[in-house]
Amino acid sequence: MNISYKRASAIFVKDYKEFSRNYALSIMLLFPILFAVLFKSAGASLPGAAGFLFNSSFVLLTCFAQACLIAEEKERNTLRTLMLTPATTMDVLMGKSSLVFVMSTVVLAISTLLFGYEPANIGVFVAAIVLSIVLYTAAGTICGLYSKTLLDASLSIIPVAFIFMGAPWGAVLAKDYPVFGVLDYMPSSQLVHLLNLSPAGYSAGEVWPPLLIIAAWTAVLTLVSVVLYQKRLRDE
Amino acid sequence: MAVIQVEQVRKTFGARDALTEVSFSIPKGEIFGFLGPSGAGKTTLIKILTAQLKPTGGVAKVFDQPAEAMQQSAQKMRFGILTDNSGLYERLSIEENLELYRKLYDLPRSAVEQVLQFVNLSSERKKKTNTLSKGMRQRVMLACAIIHEPELLFLDEPTSALDPVNSAHIYKGLRYLNEKGTTIFITTHDMAEAELLCNRVAILYQGRIQTIGSPRELKRQHRENLIRVELTSGEAYELPVDGDTADRIADWMKRGLIERVETKEPSLGDIFIKMTGSELL
Numbered sequence: 329m330n331i332s333y334k335r336a337s338a339i340f341v342k343d344y345k346e347f348s349r350n351y352a353l354s355i356m357l358l359f360p361i362l363f364a365v366l367f368k369s370a371g372a373s374l375p376g377a378a379g380f381l382f383n384s385s386f387v388l389l390t391c392f393a394q395a396c397l398i399a400e401e402k403e404r405n406t407l408r409t410l411m412l413t414p415a416t417t418m419d420v421l422m423g424k425s426s427l428v429f430v431m432s433t434v435v436l437a438i439s440t441l442l443f444g445y446e447p448a449n450i451g452v453f454v455a456a457i458v459l460s461i462v463l464y465t466a467a468g469t470i471c472g473l474y475s476k477t478l479l480d481a482s483l484s485i486i487p488v489a490f491i492f493m494g495a496p497w498g499a500v501l502a503k504d505y506p507v508f509g510v511l512d513y514m515p516s517s518q519l520v521h522l523l524n525l526s527p528a529g530y531s532a533g534e535v536w537p538p539l540l541i542i543a544a545w546t547a548v549l550t551l552v553s554v555v556l557y558q559k560r561l562r563d564e
Numbered sequence: 565m566a567v568i569q570v571e572q573v574r575k576t577f578g579a580r581d582a583l584t585e586v587s588f589s590i591p592k593g594e595i596f597g598f599l600g601p602s603g604a605g606k607t608t609l610i611k612i613l614t615a616q617l618k619p620t621g622g623v624a625k626v627f628d629q630p631a632e633a634m635q636q637s638a639q640k641m642r643f644g645i646l647t648d649n650s651g652l653y654e655r656l657s658i659e660e661n662l663e664l665y666r667k668l669y670d671l672p673r674s675a676v677e678q679v680l681q682f683v684n685l686s687s688e689r690k691k692k693t694n695t696l697s698k699g700m701r702q703r704v705m706l707a708c709a710i711i712h713e714p715e716l717l718f719l720d721e722p723t724s725a726l727d728p729v730n731s732a733h734i735y736k737g738l739r740y741l742n743e744k745g746t747t748i749f750i751t752t753h754d755m756a757e758a759e760l761l762c763n764r765v766a767i768l769y770q771g772r773i774q775t776i777g778s779p780r781e782l783k784r785q786h787r788e789n790l791i792r793v794e795l796t797s798g799e800a801y802e803l804p805v806d807g808d809t810a811d812r813i814a815d816w817m818k819r820g821l822i823e824r825v826e827t828k829e830p831s832l833g834d835i836f837i838k839m840t841g842s843e844l845l
Contacts, residue, residue, distance in 0.1 A: 334670060
């Protein structure tokens, strides 16, 4: 898979201009910041606030923005036109994902500061956030590729939001209903485990399994999004 | 050298045959018209030739390589495509849309200015594409398709729904490109357009090529051997092409009685109706 920096950056710049002029979509940047301010004022008494802040930001910003960017291109037939230019699959996916990656990183950094979250280990925190951004970007790409219109994309986010944002809460029920134990393997649940590492001390066993599970989800969803994109290069 | 070579190509969608044993080749520098009513299979063939669709059978080659290879970046540099489905980025200006294509094809900055002049949109460059008329949008999409001066240009009904002025502007541009060496594959159901532009045409109906040749050849093949003569008195005769007719015309000419003489040659539209038995759109 060869990537042309020039082509990927051309797609990035184009997406940036389109995004910045699309107020219905760019307003989504404010939600994580708004949540951070609200949760901050609620104070440390709000359990699970950090997990909800990050997981909801990934779904409402990263996944939603990516799905809308892809679906809008499909709706207007510009994605097929783009596919017929020399831009490779990786050029298009990297170009389109870079904008969402940069936006998510900046907005989450601001939200983290406003919320006042202090990670137990900055390296682990950054790795988990970066992997999650890639993961939710891939999930957004899949939603966008399955949608025919922007409206479809908006609706396709609902199950993603329900499953990924709800998983950490559902996993709590595993004591009474063991079947819910499977929700603990969702990346959002694993992220909550990492966010809850104690600053006083933690073992490697508390860090590596969650990170590896998130990495596995990221690899699988990224692979699926690339394969699906390549399938969309062709008609049936 | 044939730029496009199609041998016994078939394409089926479920039980429906979209293309049935289609064969032809297009040499370099030709403007080839693929004519047919809507749903005849014209777009299907363009999709096969640009690797958007796999044929069910047969061989489709472009630049002497299987059409599959058209997915490679190096091959994509060699062709341009304009379809009625081509899209523009609505929130970007004409110039910003073209700038994207310039970068994707790795062209110098001057390419945007050149192509804007080519489609006569230099003064409109800052306009957002969502404010453009249908004719202007079509010209911008053509500009995107030809900004890299492709060796091969696929045009799928490029002037559908355009007014005559915009169509004439596009024809002029296409002839200029062709003179510079671009081979053009154009699908249309506008027979006048085909007659005006194409070196050769194929008429496709229900997935099969019914006839193929230059418009002049086709007209010759399908003409009725009759000459229509109108006299100054207002009388009109349709006469067979033979010696007696020649003598009669010579006699009328000597006496200054002839107003108009014309051969009864069918138009491409007449041939199309004859071949397909269908009405033109």
